[in-house]
Amino acid sequence: MRKLLWGLSLAMLGLFGLATTEAATLDDVKQRGKLVCGIAPNIAGFAFADDKGVVRGFDIEFCRALAAAVLGDPDKIELKPFQPRDAFPQLQNGAVDIITGRFTWTFTRDNGAGMSFVMIYSYDGQGFMVRKASGIKSATELNGATICIGQGTTTELNIADYFRAHKMTYKIVSFAELDETRRAYESGRCDAWSNDRNSLAARGLLLAKREDHEILPETISKEPIAPIVRKGDPQWLDIARWTFNALVTAEELGITQANADEQKEKSENPEVKRLLGAIDNLGSKNGLSDDFAYKAIKAVGNYGEIFDRYIGPKTPLGLERGLNRLWKDGGLLYSPPVR
Amino acid sequence: MAGGAQAAVLAAAGLVVWFAARNAVMNLGRLGINTGFGFLDRPAGFAISQHLVDYDESSTYLRALEVAVLNTFVLALVAIAGSTVIGFALGIARRSSNGLLRALATGYVELLRNVPLLLQLFFWYFAILRPLPPPRQSLTLLGVIFLNGRGLVLPRPEAAAGFGLALAALIIGVVLALATVFWLRLSRARTGSGPSPWLVGSALLIAPLLFVMIAAPPIVWDLPQLRGFNFVGGVTVLPEFVAIAVALSLYSAAYIAEIVRAGIDAVSRGQVEAARALGLKSATINAKIVVPQALRVIVPPLGNEYLRIFRNTTLAAAIGYPDLTLVFAGTAVNQTAQAVEVMLIVCGCYLAFNLAVSAGINGYNRRIARSYR
Numbered sequence: 001m002r003k004l005l006w007g008l009s010l011a012m013l014g015l016f017g018l019a020t021t022e023a024a025t026l027d028d029v030k031q032r033g034k035l036v037c038g039i040a041p042n043i044a045g046f047a048f049a050d051d052k053g054v055v056r057g058f059d060i061e062f063c064r065a066l067a068a069a070v071l072g073d074p075d076k077i078e079l080k081p082f083q084p085r086d087a088f089p090q091l092q093n094g095a096v097d098i099i100t101g102r103f104t105w106t107f108t109r110d111n112g113a114g115m116s117f118v119m120i121y122s123y124d125g126q127g128f129m130v131r132k133a134s135g136i137k138s139a140t141e142l143n144g145a146t147i148c149i150g151q152g153t154t155t156e157l158n159i160a161d162y163f164r165a166h167k168m169t170y171k172i173v174s175f176a177e178l179d180e181t182r183r184a185y186e187s188g189r190c191d192a193w194s195n196d197r198n199s200l201a202a203r204g205l206l207l208a209k210r211e212d213h214e215i216l217p218e219t220i221s222k223e224p225i226a227p228i229v230r231k232g233d234p235q236w237l238d239i240a241r242w243t244f245n246a247l248v249t250a251e252e253l254g255i256t257q258a259n260a261d262e263q264k265e266k267s268e269n270p271e272v273k274r275l276l277g278a279i280d281n282l283g284s285k286n287g288l289s290d291d292f293a294y295k296a297i298k299a300v301g302n303y304g305e306i307f308d309r310y311i312g313p314k315t316p317l318g319l320e321r322g323l324n325r326l327w328k329d330g331g332l333l334y335s336p337p338v339r
Numbered sequence: 340m341a342g343g344a345q346a347a348v349l350a351a352a353g354l355v356v357w358f359a360a361r362n363a364v365m366n367l368g369r370l371g372i373n374t375g376f377g378f379l380d381r382p383a384g385f386a387i388s389q390h391l392v393d394y395d396e397s398s399t400y401l402r403a404l405e406v407a408v409l410n411t412f413v414l415a416l417v418a419i420a421g422s423t424v425i426g427f428a429l430g431i432a433r434r435s436s437n438g439l440l441r442a443l444a445t446g447y448v449e450l451l452r453n454v455p456l457l458l459q460l461f462f463w464y465f466a467i468l469r470p471l472p473p474p475r476q477s478l479t480l481l482g483v484i485f486l487n488g489r490g491l492v493l494p495r496p497e498a499a500a501g502f503g504l505a506l507a508a509l510i511i512g513v514v515l516a517l518a519t520v521f522w523l524r525l526s527r528a529r530t531g532s533g534p535s536p537w538l539v540g541s542a543l544l545i546a547p548l549l550f551v552m553i554a555a556p557p558i559v560w561d562l563p564q565l566r567g568f569n570f571v572g573g574v575t576v577l578p579e580f581v582a583i584a585v586a587l588s589l590y591s592a593a594y595i596a597e598i599v600r601a602g603i604d605a606v607s608r609g610q611v612e613a614a615r616a617l618g619l620k621s622a623t624i625n626a627k628i629v630v631p632q633a634l635r636v637i638v639p640p641l642g643n644e645y646l647r648i649f650r651n652t653t654l655a656a657a658i659g660y661p662d663l664t665l666v667f668a669g670t671a672v673n674q675t676a677q678a679v680e681v682m683l684i685v686c687g688c689y690l691a692f693n694l695a696v697s698a699g700i701n702g703y704n705r706r707i708a709r710s711y712r
Contacts, residue, residue: 085670144568159386160384160385170386176669180658231371
């Protein structure tokens with residue numbers, strides 16, 4: 001029976017075609033003249049439509065940075081929003097060049113799923129939101145609770161692990177659409193709503209009375225969020241990885257969107273000159289122009305600027321840098337040396 | 340000659356399949372994607388909010404599939420039953436001699452079938468959820484049945500000491516009653532008098548069961564109790580289930596009503612008038628003349644409608660009811676990253692259900708079509 005199913009599945013796949021006959025994503029992107037990014041469906045701060053209808057946000061800046069590095073123009077992008085459960089097949093079948101969404105890097109996703117994770121661009125962890133009126137102050141008080149979650153995320157598995165480890169019972173209600181999850185929680189279907197803390201903060205802005213709800217202190221999982229590319233194209237993986245590393249390195253070196261030109265002209269620091277392409281010709285080693293990092297920084301700014309612009313303390317989202325600070329400030333962001 | 344052409348077409352089709360499979364193997368291999376159905380034996384690791392068989396996070400994907408299939412089945416059966424009852428009532432009302440009833444039924448049909456099902460589903464889901472209180476302020480009936488935003492909590496029957504005995508008594512009662520009814524009807528036909536077979540039959544059916552139930556209770560009830568966040572014990576009917584069952588039943592009932600109305604219209608009025616002229620009672624006219632002929636027209640499209648209900652159950656995923664689509668085409672696809680295999684399983688299941696329903700309807704259709712031709 002299994003053999004039969006297997007045969008059938010291969011037939012289907014072959015007929016409807018994995019559109020990935022060529023591995024060179026870079027050539028495809030250049031030929032097409034635009035970069036196609038898979039993104040999360042409307043989420044405040046990370047990927048949202050502004051008042052002119054242009055989709056912007058933290059996640060989008062990484063797509064724009066890559067487009068700037070590869071094509072020299074951050075606006076040569078096409079964005080495709082996916083619900084979490086639909087995103088992987090879309091990457092696998094070649095509908096997008098990269099996913100710059102809210103996906104956690106896990107072993108299973110990295111091995112045997114035809115995907116490679118680029119680098120961690122946001123360190124997050126799963127948390128719970130509850131109504132203040134419920135009097136719950138800690139996740140350890142959630143024994144017997146009904147929990148609303150979004151489907152096709154690591155959330156479903158983390159909850160199972162957490163409650164079993166703490167010998168607590170729970171009931172789960174999972175929704176295919178992330179906004180339905182919020183609405184169901186808001187309607188009282190669940191005692192708690194669980195997601196990555198940053199996503200809870202972002203999607204929580206849409207609650208009718210945000211002040212009646214709070215996020216519990218416990219973080220029950222590690223959620224290293226990383227962009228994803230198709231496996232089997234090491235050149236493309238490296239291009240994406242080093243473009244994003246360049247944004248982190250830029251923050252380390254104090255290069256900003258505003259001073260990038262000046263730094264490129266005048267800096268005496270060899271690290272700065274190397275990053276901005278004034279010396280060493282790094283980019284051309286991987287099919288890019290030597291000033292790919294300069295173009296990316298010029299387009300979106302360094303990591304810290306991106307964070308502050310869309311999700312930092314001065315935005316409605318008001319997230320602290322926390323683990324997402326540079327390593328020298330006590331965070332986890334650490335770029336391998338660009339040399 | 341024709342045989343040769345057929346063989347050539349078959350060979351060409353085989354070649355296409357072979358080429359497609361080879362292409363797929365190469366592509367999957369190059370992408371480093373796992374293939375095969377080995378994942379079915381691995382632990383699923385996620386919870387499912389409604390499971391009719393034992394299931395927890397350590398159960399396998401195969402078990403999760405079983406749970407999901409059963410959830411879809413239960414939903415489809417309830418929706419089919421509900422829509423049939425409502426649909427028949429409406430269809431008959433559409434041809435009622437009472438003008439108000441006719442207008443109401445027409446209004447219902449036009450309203451329900453012209454609003455997309457997904458919107459109706461959201462309406463019912465949030466209409467059901469919003470006004471219902473949290474568990475601590477549950478509405479209750481006699482302190483054993485509770486209704487709140489988490490669902491309808493009912494006592495759960497569990498087999499007790501007298502269960503086997505009661506079952507035996509029930510079987511004996513049924514056999515006894517059937518035999519008696521059969522014999523009494525024969526004797527009534529012969530002599531034209533005697534006690535009502537139905538009355539005697541029912542008495543015979545109930546008596547042994549009643550006797551055993553008093554002697555040893557066959558069932559104990561597991562009563563729900565409020566503990567912590569929610570009720571413990573009993574069975575909970577999920578609000579998601581109620582919403583999708585209600586939405587599907589009401590929506591499909593509108594279509595079934597039209598099918599039934601068409602069936603009634605198909606019986607020529609002359610036959611009814613002739614029967615009336617012969618002095619038959621209106622109940623007899625319906626039972627012996629209208630319904631049997633109408634059924635021949637009703638059954639084939641009714642079968643189509645049942646198939647549609649089956650397929651429409653997939654919308655349940657939109658409100659988080661753990662049916663086959665939500666659990667497998669949703670969670671399992673993402674957790675295993677083997678979209679091709681998982682989608683094949685899901686499609687295969689729906690295809691199998693639908694072919695089975697279709698076969699059942701066709702069989703029934705053949706039977707009634709033959710017996711009245």
